[in-house]
Amino acid sequence: MVWVVLAVVAVAVVVVIRLVVSGTITPDAMPAPVRSQPDPGLPQEPKAADVPLLRFDTASRGYDIEAVDDELDRLEGVLRRQEAELAEFADVRRSAMDSEQER
Numbered sequence: 001m002v003w004v005v006l007a008v009v010a011v012a013v014v015v016v017i018r019l020v021v022s023g024t025i026t027p028d029a030m031p032a033p034v035r036s037q038p039d040p041g042l043p044q045e046p047k048a049a050d051v052p053l054l055r056f057d058t059a060s061r062g063y064d065i066e067a068v069d070d071e072l073d074r075l076e077g078v079l080r081r082q083e084a085e086l087a088e089f090a091d092v093r094r095s096a097m098d099s100e101q102e103r
Contacts, residue, residue, distance in 0.1 A: 041054075042054065047079060047083060048076050048077075051072055051075055051076040051079065054072060
């Protein structure tokens with residue numbers, strides 16, 4: 001009787017090992033996340049107005065929503081400051097070019 005149980009356990013172990021090696025079953029039982037909406041992501045050169053348009057799917061392992069929101073708010077602020085500095089530099093440059101042309 002003991003031999004029968006050991007034989008069944010041995011066969012089961014061999015079958016499970018073969019399934020894992022062949023990729024039929026994986027050690028990680030979590031399925032890949034499924035997207036419920038298109039992911040436009042950020043453009044190559046993002047602007048502050050692009051940040052509020054970002055959307056993220058949640059998965060069973062999820063993410064800390066508040067942390068993502070805080071980081072997006074920070075990113076939007078950085079982009080707004082950079083856009084303002086760039087506009088200021090463009091105005092200074094334009095003014096300098098205008099005064100050069102007047103001479």
